Amino acid sequence: DAGITQSPRHKVTETGTPVTLRCHQTENHRYMYWYRQDPGHGLRLIHYSYGVKDTDKGEVSDGYSVSRSKTEDFLLTLESATSSQTSVYFCAISERQGAYSNQPQHFGDGTRLSIL
Amino acid sequence: KNEVEQSPQNLTAQEGEFITINCSYSVGISALHWLQQHPGGGIVSLFMLSSGKKKHGRLIATINIQEKHSSLHITASHPRDSAVYICAVISTSGTYKYIFGTGTRLKVLA
Numbered sequence: 001d002a003g004i005t006q007s008p009r010h011k012v013t014e015t016g017t018p019v020t021l022r023c024h025q026t027e028n029h030r031y032m033y034w035y036r037q038d039p040g041h042g043l044r045l046i047h048y049s050y051g052v053k054d055t056d057k058g059e060v061s062d063g064y065s066v067s068r069s070k071t072e073d074f075l076l077t078l079e080s081a082t083s084s085q086t087s088v089y090f091c092a093i094s095e096r097q098g099a100y101s102n103q104p105q106h107f108g109d110g111t112r113l114s115i116l
Numbered sequence: 117k118n119e120v121e122q123s124p125q126n127l128t129a130q131e132g133e134f135i136t137i138n139c140s141y142s143v144g145i146s147a148l149h150w151l152q153q154h155p156g157g158g159i160v161s162l163f164m165l166s167s168g169k170k171k172h173g174r175l176i177a178t179i180n181i182q183e184k185h186s187s188l189h190i191t192a193s194h195p196r197d198s199a200v201y202i203c204a205v206i207s208t209s210g211t212y213k214y215i216f217g218t219g220t221r222l223k224v225l226a
Contacts, residue, residue: 040218041218042118042120042202042204042215042216042217042218042219043202043204043216044216045214090158090159102146102147102164102166102206104161104164105149105214106161107151107158107160107161108158109157109158110157110158110159
């Protein structure tokens with residue numbers, strides 16, 4: 001499948017600590033996305049990037065920041081983790097974006113984050 | 117009401133059965149994407165379709181744009197098909213948006 005690596009795969013941390021998740025791609029795709037997956041909800045978009053240093057908020061962006069300094073890496077940071085941010089986080093990539101581009105998103109294997 | 121609804125939410129089948137998972141949506145779309153997620157695993161793309169039907173092995177996906185409905189069929193189901201199946205649409209309204217259903221959890225018993 002698409003060359004997407006998420007790290008770490010699992011993390012347990014305490015409330016109030018900073019956490020950074022990394023997404024690395026080898027496909028040279030322009031668009032990268034961070035989602036969270038919670039029971040009873042579909043995947044929800046946190047932030048996305050449309051190029052190096054170009055990012056925008058998704059529907060659940062509060063408490064999260066992102067950075068993209070290179071095409072291949074997209075970082076998600078929880079500045080001060082809270083228990084409500086316990087979730088499974090997925091990174092996705094796509095070549096193009098736009099309602100009629102019909103480009104599928106390809107997903108990483110996820111990061112399971114527990115905040116105690 | 118969610119913009120993308122899947123049914124059933126949970127499904128248990130015996131090995132060999134024909135399985136149908138449904139996805140209905142209420143927004144204008146340019147395409148629909150079926151995805152598979154094994155327990156504790158990543159999310160894998162199965163099909164993207166904007167009209168008609170696609171087939172890959174034992175999996176068949178259909179879409180009816182007028183009725184805003186898609187189905188994913190699995191023929192001769194096998195325990196390795198046990199997974200969560202996720203329907204997502206590429207919405208044409210407003211900013212480009214991928215909207216996900218909450219998934220159908222399928223368990224196939226040997």
